[in-house]
Amino acid sequence: MLGVPAFIGRTFGAADDTPDGRLAVLGFGYWQHRFGGDPGVIGRAITVNGVPFRIIAVTPREFYGTSMDSAAEIMMPLATMPQVAERRVSEKTPKPEDLAGFVYARVKPGTEKRAAAELTTISRQEAVREAPNDAQARESAQKRWIELTPASQGFSMIRSRFSEPLKVLMVVVGLVMLIACANIANLLLAKASARQREIAIRLSLGSTRGRLVRQLLTESALLSLVGGALGLLFAVGARYGIILLGTPPGSATAIPAAWNWRVLGFTAGVCILNALLFGMAPALRVTGIGFAEALKGGRTGRTAGRLPLARILVATQMALSLALLVGAGLFLGTLRNLDRVDLGFDRDRALMVTVDPSLAGYQGTALKEIYRHILERTGRVRGVRSVSFMQTRLISGRVSAGTVFVPGYTPRKDEDVKNLWVASK
Numbered sequence: 001m002l003g004v005p006a007f008i009g010r011t012f013g014a015a016d017d018t019p020d021g022r023l024a025v026l027g028f029g030y031w032q033h034r035f036g037g038d039p040g041v042i043g044r045a046i047t048v049n050g051v052p053f054r055i056i057a058v059t060p061r062e063f064y065g066t067s068m069d070s071a072a073e074i075m076m077p078l079a080t081m082p083q084v085a086e087r088r089v090s091e092k093t094p095k096p097e098d099l100a101g102f103v104y105a106r107v108k109p110g111t112e113k114r115a116a117a118e119l120t121t122i123s124r125q126e127a128v129r130e131a132p133n134d135a136q137a138r139e140s141a142q143k144r145w146i147e148l149t150p151a152s153q154g155f156s157m158i159r160s161r162f163s164e165p166l167k168v169l170m171v172v173v174g175l176v177m178l179i180a181c182a183n184i185a186n187l188l189l190a191k192a193s194a195r196q197r198e199i200a201i202r203l204s205l206g207s208t209r210g211r212l213v214r215q216l217l218t219e220s221a222l223l224s225l226v227g228g229a230l231g232l233l234f235a236v237g238a239r240y241g242i243i244l245l246g247t248p249p250g251s252a253t254a255i256p257a258a259w260n261w262r263v264l265g266f267t268a269g270v271c272i273l274n275a276l277l278f279g280m281a282p283a284l285r286v287t288g289i290g291f292a293e294a295l296k297g298g299r300t301g302r303t304a305g306r307l308p309l310a311r312i313l314v315a316t317q318m319a320l321s322l323a324l325l326v327g328a329g330l331f332l333g334t335l336r337n338l339d340r341v342d343l344g345f346d347r348d349r350a351l352m353v354t355v356d357p358s359l360a361g362y363q364g365t366a367l368k369e370i371y372r373h374i375l376e377r378t379g380r381v382r383g384v385r386s387v388s389f390m391q392t393r394l395i396s397g398r399v400s401a402g403t404v405f406v407p408g409y410t411p412r413k414d415e416d417v418k419n420l421w422v423a424s425k
Contacts, residue, residue, distance in 0.1 A: 001106060002066075009042045009057030017077040024053035028061045030073035048074060049084045050361040066104060068156035104151055112148050119146040172324065177274075179320050182313045185278040188220065189313075192282040213283045220279025221272060228271035232264075343395065352393055 004011065007028060016023050024046055026035075035041045044055050053076060065072025076084065107115050127141035153159075192199075202212060357370045371389065378387045392398050 001104065004059060004063050006057040007060045008039055009055070011057050011059075012075075012077060017079050019079045019083070021077045022051065022053045022080060023056045023077065024048070025057045025059060025075040026055060027059055027065070027071055027073045027075070028063070029071055031058045046074070048076070049359040051080070051083045053080075064154070066102070066151070066154050068154045069158050102155060107148065116146050116148050120144065172327070175320050175324055177270075179317050179324075181274050181278045182317045182320075184223070185282065186313050186317075188279060188282040192216075213280075216283035217275060217279050220283070221275035224271040224275040224279075225268070228267050232267060345394065350394075354393065 006025070009025075011025060012023065015021075026041070026046075031037060031041065041055050041058070046053050046055055053074075059072075059075075063072075065075075105115075123144050123146055124141045127144065128138050131137035149155075199212060203209070355374065357367055357374075362370050375387060375389065378384060
């Protein structure tokens with residue numbers, strides 16, 4: 001459906017989507033770091049959560065999967081999901097709740113609204129069919145609607161979470177750039193004032209004003225391009241760190257960190273635009289003087305600080321700097337307040353590790369025994385003061401709720417029985 005060809009081997013066909021169709025397609029990155037790019041990997045076996053699969057293909061380097069948050073390393077037929085998922089089921093035929101996920105479809109051009117309307121109708125009918133006697137469920141079903149989202153760029157929670165903050169960050173970066181450009185323009189004005197005699201001699205020798213303006217703009221462009229090149233060198237070291245900050249721990253991100261011509265072209269365009277905007281005024285001012293007066297020294301003593309344009313640039317710098325300082329102060333205050341939030345537990349020297357022995361085949365009594373063994377072995381590690389298990393990680397954004405029934409107690413109508421805490425002796 002996605003139209004992705006295989007780099008080597010063959011991709012899935014309709015006949016492969018069966019519980020017994022234990023075939024696997026490897027992502028290019030996983031193939032490189034796990035098998036060293038061995039082309040003979042086709043036909044070999046690989047074990048996923050204790051279930052054997054046979055490798056039939058490797059995807060191209062450019063294909064990361066349908067989600068940009070984590071790269072797809074191993075792809076298997078959907079019907080085999082109950083066998084390898086964390087929540088195992090005994091039936092070979094998967095249940096609908098075992099196959100929950102995203103639906104991708106290739107829609108005919110011009111039929112997006114019609115397709116969304118038909119899917120909305122189907123969704124409402126299914127909701128009513130699941131709870132035919134529940135009036136509240138029927139009412140809630142009528143409020144459902146399906147909205148189609150373009151999938152050409154893949155699905156990404158990171159994109160939806162950080163797109164707005166990144167826009168704010170880009171505004172801040174733009175303000176910093178304007179402050180730096182205004183500072184450079186002031187320096188160019190000061191330098192132009194010191195070069196008035198030189199420019200006057202050039203004009204007196206027959207050089208045209210346009211040629212001098214081009215020379216001065218070339219100098220400004222060279223200065224701007226050098227600054228842009230230094231910025232790119234800094235970005236080379238910072239790009240991976242920025243991506244890792246927004247990537248869940250332990251996952252392979254699919255966000256490409258490689259450079260492309262659009263990034264370099266945009267940087268070069270910004271540098272040239274800055275050179276034109278902030279180098280034009282000094283160039284026009286210094287070449288517009290009367291060279292006879294300049295040769296006599298009548299205006300050489302006039303500094304750039306006394307020029308109206310210089311005063312405007314200084315005022316602009318101060319205004320932008322004040323806005324940035326206030327914003328930075330508020331941001332630091334927010335970080336300080338977040339660091340002082342009482343989380344309800346001692347955060348000092350706390351370490352969390354996620355384990356799931358069931359993925360390795362442990363079940364029943366063996367699963368309880370391995371958990372007990374992990375608990376005892378970890379407790380004997382030198383430097384460990386205490387150790388315990390929990391179902392939901394601390395500060396993970398997830399909760400585990402279940403209905404609690406207390407003998408002899410009838411909850412009020414406005415009381416949620418899931419929030420009752422029962423202390424056992």
